[in-house]
Amino acid sequence: MTIYQSLVASCVVLAGLLASGEWKTLPSEMRNYKLGQVWYVVTLASASISWQVYTVGLVGLIFESSSVFSNSVTAVGLPIVPVMAVIVFHDKMDAMKIFSIILAIWGFLSLVYQHYLDENKLVTCHTNHVEDDTQI
The missing domain is CATH 1.10.287 (Helix Hairpins)
Structure with missing residues (x-):
């Protein structure tokens, strides 16, 4: 269930990003990031990976306790x-x-x-x- 909730939430956020036209500002947001473009991508990737680890950990807690x-x-x-x-x-x-x-x-x-x-x-x-x- 948790995987489906995350999938639906990701799709809704992506649809909102595309529908609002905010996706056009992403390159300038990357360029204007204080630490640089590489750290912008690293920050986003580490945030998404940590949320996945968190979700799997919570599901593991449910199964184990x-x-x-x-x-x-x-x-x-x-x-x-x-x-x-x-x-x-x-x-x-x-x-x-x-x-x-x-x-x-x-x-x-x-x-x-x-x-x-x-x-x-x-x-x-x-x-x-x-x-x-x-x-x-």
Whole structure:
């Protein structure tokens, strides 16, 4: 399923690029890239390869453990991206990035707390069932 989602997303982005006429500005964008044309291609290629490795890794997590654990790893990774953009690319830390980091951390903590509540409920239910059997 993940491969098909990525394929459809790539096709939609490519169709949007072609329909809007933005593809005509790609050569000038390459020429105006600060680090040069070669690094422009290297940046795009490394971004696409890293996303593929990320996707395959998440699918591997689903197969080896569970989709909940895969989602929690994704939620932990969300705040890392804007922070790394600030550190590596010297990007500005604006209110939108701070807000997205706070929401990502809040989502992860909510997931952990819900898992904690579900585990406590399961332990309590199991303990009460065992105590009822011993009283009979």
